[in-house]
Amino acid sequence: MSKYTSLGVSYYSLLGLHPKASNQEIRRAYRELSKHYHPDTADMPQAIATAKFQKINEAYATLVDSKKRLEYDKKIKHLYLNDFEQRVNLNTHVVSGSKWSNLSSYLDSKDRPLSAGELFALLIMGITLLGCLIIAIIIGLVRPELTIQA
DSSP, rough: OOOTTTEOOOHHHTOOOTTHHHHHHHHHHHHHHHHHOTTTSSSSSHHHHHHHHHHHHHHHHHHHHHHHHHHHHHHHHHHHHHHHHHHHTTTEEEEEEEOOOGGGGGOOOOGGOOHHHHHHHHHHHHHHHHHHHHHHHHHHHOGGGSSOOO
């Protein structure tokens, strides 16, 4: 998921969270950031600390309230889908017959690293392919009558 929207930095990126973060994770991130950016305790100029602290408060207030969060997620998903569709149109890719409603939070495969299960599946597929090639070469060498003759 992109860090920036037409609204600026997304609330999830501001708090350093994944869009599927739980309320407990949101509270923990908020507490850490509010300690760091509180105008009374921050080591930065008061105006900058106050502005950052207000943004963090706004993000927390939106994400911790389930109704506001759902509304925010719909709005931000709409923005990401529009951005994604514009990129698809610019690259002249045609996506026909697909529904956009079932997209995950990762619209670009470069945003998400492969999981351990996906890496294991790729390893197994690679070993299988290599094994098939070795078997075909062995059969070709041992029983040449089974190979295609010109």
